[in-house]
Amino acid sequence: MEDQSKLARFEQSILPHLDAAYNLARWLTRNEHDAEDMAQESYLRAFKFFDGFRGTDARAWLLAIVRNTCYSWLQQNRRRETMASFDEEVHSIENEASNPAKLVLKSDDREMLKEALEELPVEFREVVVLRDLEELSYKQVAEIANIPLGTVMSRLARARERLKRLLCARLKEKPKDGL
Amino acid sequence: MDCKNAQTMLDGYLDEELDPLRNLEIEDHLHGCAPCSQSYSDRQVIRSGLKTDSFYFKAPTDLRKRIQRSVRQAAKAEAPASWLSWLRVAMPVAATALVVLMLVPFFAGPSSDELLTQEVVASHIRSLMVNHLADVPSTDEHTVKPWFNGKLDFSPPVDDLAKQGFPLIGGRLDYLNNRPVAALVYQSNKHVINVFVWPSNKTRQTSESIKAQQGYNVIRWTRSGMNFWVVSDLERNQLEKFVAMLKGQTPAT
Numbered sequence: 495m496e497d498q499s500k501l502a503r504f505e506q507s508i509l510p511h512l513d514a515a516y517n518l519a520r521w522l523t524r525n526e527h528d529a530e531d532m533a534q535e536s537y538l539r540a541f542k543f544f545d546g547f548r549g550t551d552a553r554a555w556l557l558a559i560v561r562n563t564c565y566s567w568l569q570q571n572r573r574r575e576t577m578a579s580f581d582e583e584v585h586s587i588e589n590e591a592s593n594p595a596k597l598v599l600k601s602d603d604r605e606m607l608k609e610a611l612e613e614l615p616v617e618f619r620e621v622v623v624l625r626d627l628e629e630l631s632y633k634q635v636a637e638i639a640n641i642p643l644g645t646v647m648s649r650l651a652r653a654r655e656r657l658k659r660l661l662c663a664r665l666k667e668k669p670k671d672g673l
Numbered sequence: 674m675d676c677k678n679a680q681t682m683l684d685g686y687l688d689e690e691l692d693p694l695r696n697l698e699i700e701d702h703l704h705g706c707a708p709c710s711q712s713y714s715d716r717q718v719i720r721s722g723l724k725t726d727s728f729y730f731k732a733p734t735d736l737r738k739r740i741q742r743s744v745r746q747a748a749k750a751e752a753p754a755s756w757l758s759w760l761r762v763a764m765p766v767a768a769t770a771l772v773v774l775m776l777v778p779f780f781a782g783p784s785s786d787e788l789l790t791q792e793v794v795a796s797h798i799r800s801l802m803v804n805h806l807a808d809v810p811s812t813d814e815h816t817v818k819p820w821f822n823g824k825l826d827f828s829p830p831v832d833d834l835a836k837q838g839f840p841l842i843g844g845r846l847d848y849l850n851n852r853p854v855a856a857l858v859y860q861s862n863k864h865v866i867n868v869f870v871w872p873s874n875k876t877r878q879t880s881e882s883i884k885a886q887q888g889y890n891v892i893r894w895t896r897s898g899m900n901f902w903v904v905s906d907l908e909r910n911q912l913e914k915f916v917a918m919l920k921g922q923t924p925a926t
Contacts, residue, residue, distance in 0.1 A: 501748040505741070512740065516732035530736050537740045541747050597715040599722045607722045625688060626723040632690045651684045658715050 504544050507552045508537070514553055514628055515560045521623045522564040524612050532567060536560040551634065558638045561620065568616065597658060603665065610660035618653035625650055674702045679709045687716050789902075792849055793893075794886050797867045797904040800845070800856065806865065807843025807858050817844040821855055829855035829870040829899070832922035839866065839915050849902075859915070866905040866915060873900045881916060883909065892916050 515536055520529035536559050540547075547555055599607065611619060617639075624635045625646075632646045641649070674682075679702045685691040686699045703710045722728075800806050809820040818831040824846055833841040839859045847856040847869060854871040873895045881894040890912045893902045903919070905912050 501745065504744065504748075509737075509741065509744075512732045512737055513729075516736065517730045520730040526730075526733075529730070530733070530739075533732065533736060534740050534743060537744055538747055541744050596711065597718045599718050604722055604725060604727060607719065608728065611723070611728075622723070626720055627729050632685075632688065647685045647688075647690065648681060650688070651681060654684060654716050654719060657719055661719070 500544060501541075504541055508540055508544070508556055511553045511556050512537075515556055517627060518557055518560050518620070518623060519564055521611070521619055521627075522561070522616060523567065528567065528571075532560065532564050536563045539563060553628075554630065554634045554638055557624070557628070557630075558640075561638055565616075597662065599661075603661075606664040607657075607661055610657050610664060613660055614653060614656060618649065618656060621646060621649045622653050622657065674698045676702075676706060676709055679703070679706065680712065683709065683713055683716065687713065687720065789850055790884055790886055790891055793867075793869060793891060793902045793904050794889050796847055796849060796856070796869070797865075797889060798887075800847075800858070800867060801865060805845065808845035810843040812841050812843075814841060817841065817857070820844060821846075825853055825855055827855075827872045827899075829857065830897075830922065831857060832919065834859065834915070834918050834922070837918045839918065861905075861907055861911060861915065864905055864907045864911075866903060866907060866912070868919065869900075869902040869904070871900050873898055881913075883913070885909070894920075896920065 512533065516529055516533045519532035519536070520526065523529050523532055536556070540556055540559050543559070549555055611622060614622070620639055621635055624630050624638060625632075630638070632643055635646045636643045639646070679699060682691060682695060682699050686696060691699070703713055809817055811817050811820075812833060812835065814831040814833045818828065821829060821831075821844065831841070831844065835841065839861050841857065842860050842865075843858045845856045845858070847854050849869055849871065852871060854869050857868040857870065859866040859868065875895060876898065877895070878897075879895045881892050884891045889904055889906055890909050891902065891904045892912060893900065894916075895901070901919075903912065903916055905915075907915070
C-alpha cells in the first residue's frame with residue numbers, strides 16, 4: 495500500500511524529467527551509452543531517496559542526483575579529466591583572451607559549437623547546460639552544482655568566454671569552400 | 674560602471690538575473706562601450722546557437738521503458754524486503770518458541786508453587802494423622818510464642834483468636850520448603866487450622882491467593898517479611914474469615 499503509492503508518486507513527479515536527466519548525463523559523460531547508464535542509475539538512486547524529497551522542484555532535485563552520479567563516474571573512469579585539475583583562479587576571466595572580431599554563427603557551424611561545448615572543462619560545461627539548455631535559474635543551478643550563487647554567474651562568464659574562444663578557433667580553421 | 678565590472682555582470686544581464694538598478698547601469702555602459710557591447714552580442718549569438726533543438730539530447734524511448742521497469746522492480750523488491758527480512762528474524766524465533774512450548778509439559782512438571790502447596794497440605798494431613806498436632810499444646814500465645822525461641826531463627830507472630838471463634842491450641846516445629854517453619858494450630862469447632870509461618874526472602878507484600886487441593890483449602894500471603902500458609906478442611910468463606918482476623922492481628926510494615 496505504502497510502496498504502491500510511493501511508486502505512483504515517483505512516476506508522476508520524477509519520471510517526466512527523464513529528458514532533462516538524460517541530457518545532463520549526455521553532456522557530462524559525452525557519450526550516449528554512458529549517459530543511458532547514468533540516467534538509469536540516477537533514477538534508481540532517486541527512487542531510493544525519494545522518501546527524503548520534500549521539495550517542489552522535482553527536476554532540480556533529480557538533476558542534482560544525476561550530476562553527483564556522473565561526477566562519481568567521471569572520477570572513476572576519466573581520471574585525467576576530473577575536477578582536481580580545475581582551478582577557479584587559473585581559469586579566471588582575465589586569462590581568457592577575448593576575440594575582438596564579431597562572432598557570426600551560421601546554422602551549419604552549430605556542430606562546431608557542439609564540439610566546443612564538449613571540449614569545455616566539465617565544471618564550465620555543466621553550468622552552460624543547466625542554464626542555456628535546461629533554462630534553470632541561477633538559484634537552481636547553484637543548488638544542483640552545489641556552488642554559491644555568485645559563483646554561478648562568474649563561472650558562466652568564464653564558460654561562455656572560453657566557449658567563444660574555442661568556437662572562433664574552429665571557425666578560423668574552417669575551409670572556405672566545401673571539401 | 675567600468676569594463677571589468679561590466680564583464681562580470683554581463684552574464685547576469687544576459688540571463689536576466691540582475692536587479693533593475695544593475696540592469697540600468699549595464700545598459701548605460703553598453704551604450705558607450707564598443708568592446709563590451711561586442712562581448713554582449715557574441716554571448717547572444719552563442720546562446721541562440723545553444724538554444725537549437727540539436728543541442729538538447731532527448732532520452733531514447735527504450736531508455737524510458739527500461740528505467741520504468743527497473744524502478745518498478747526496485748519498488749517491488751523494497752516492499753516484500755521489509756517483511757521478508759522481518760520474517761527471516763521471526764521464523765527461527767517462532768520455531769524455537771513452538772518447540773519449547775511443546776516440550777514444556779514434558780520437562781517442566783509442576784511449578785515450585787504447586788510443589789509447596791502439596792507439601793503444605795501433606796504436612797497438614799500428617800499433623801492430624803500421627804497425633805502430632807502440637808509440640809507445645811497451649812491456648813496461651815505467651816506460652817506458644819516463647820517456645821519457638823531457640824528452635825527457629827525467627828519469631829513468628831502468635832495471636833489467640835478465641836474471642837473470634839478460632840482458639841489457638843498450640844504450636845509445633847515443622848519442615849517446609851527446605852527449612853524449619855513455625856506451625857501454629859487453631860481450631861474452629863471440630864476443624865483444625867494449620868498456620869505455617871517462615872521468613873520470606875521477598876520484601877514486597879502479596880495479597881492472599883486461595884487454592885483448593887484434595888478437599889483442603891489453602892490460603893497464603895506474604896506480609897511483614899513472613900510467608901503465611903493457612904490450610905484447613907474448613908469451608909472456604911470460614912477460612913477467609915479466619916485469615917482476615919489473623920491478618921488483623923499482624924500489623925503491616
